[in-house]
Amino acid sequence: MIVAVAQQRIVEDVEVNKMKALSLVKRAIQHEAKIVVLPEASNTGLFPENFGKVRSLEEELDLILKLSERKDILVIAGVVERSEGNLFNSVALIYRGEVIGKYSKILLFPLNEERKYLTAGKELKVFETDFGKIGVLVCYEVRFPEMARKLMKMGAEILAVPAEFPAERIEHWRTLLRARAIENQFYVLGANCVSPDGFYGGNSMIVDPMGNVVNEAGNLQEIIIGEVNLEYVRRVREEYPFLKDLDSIP
Template identity: 45%
Template sequence: MRIGLAQLRLENMDKNVRKALDLLRKSKADVVVFPELFNTGYNLENISKSDPKFLIEASKETKAVIIAGIPEKGYNTALVIHRGKILGRHRKTKLFPLLNEHKIFKAGKVVKPIETPFGLFGIMICYELRFPEIARKLVNKGAKILFVIAQFPSERIEHWKVLLRARAIENQVFVVGVNCVNDHCGGYSMVVDPLGNVLKELGDCEAYDEVDINIKYVDEVRKKYPFLNSP
């Protein structure tokens, strides 16, 4: 499975959408991942105009599963889209208190993996990365890869790096973290394997890259190190 990391510099809504559509046309990945609220940012005017139709239409022209964070129906949402259909959505359950996010969005209530042509995907959004119980719930329900989309700040980017690796190590899964870059967000999107090795790490500038992984490696690691089966 080839995963595309779309570490976008968030600008105005039109530019964000154009960049995403152009990237999808060029991508060779099986799964393309965009950051949290990638089309609007936290701009309240943009949030009110957000509509997933552009992604649904774009997905008809690519083989890729698209994972993208957008505002939807009052929630901070990660959509999983393939071939013109929404396969599922994760609505952010932990709203970030330092941004008063609860004044902008409602909190989601459901944590469960989403079925895709490549297996069960566990999705987390930014602040949820700090809650290991969310990752473990997704893994206990069958996810062997976790996708974390974010607007993670530059001043705490070392937390981001450590937490992504920690979630991979403690759950013996692949973890894909895709952050944005702007005046406040620090980038460093990465792919981590089930032993905590960083397979790909982007820097602090806008970038796109693709990484090949073998999901069967999760089973190999768990067989060799059966830590999840400990009583």
């Protein structure tokens, strides 16, 4: 199965961001990808000045929803959305013109203004899709192995990580993605963004269940492609049955 990770160049202009996201999804379709992951807050970026005009999930993702109606691709898109009067840093799973699942970021980042403007989610989720069982974490949350481990125990075969991870800590990002893959023996699709000022570092990655980097982006807007084989997840877990020893931990 071909998958794509879209490393979007996020700017302050919301309409420009939406068009960039749409263009990257179109490129993933051209590569015959079955899954494409967009970065965190792909519509607004984490610019508080954009939050006042944020609308519902479906309104924020209207272009991608329309594009996906007749396409056989699962879009996993980071999006700031308004729901019941509150703003959430969410990730939507879109298939055939519909939102088939949503996860809202639980751990809001303490070093910017996320906690001032956004409401935290409350529930980890694994989504059963035609392309595998997919868990989602957002950016900062990849630092917490407990969250990824719980998603694995819930059945995840793939972990998607939309992010806006800064360049100054990009080696943390690269190490954490590989660590989460190795610890849980699943694929990790990490979609970081880039920015005109170089603050966000890129290096989006596709990592296999053994921690091998299948593909990695640089520091410009681009799309990376890789192969995901869910049978390989099962085979790795059988040949290296380390996860079974979790039950032996006192």
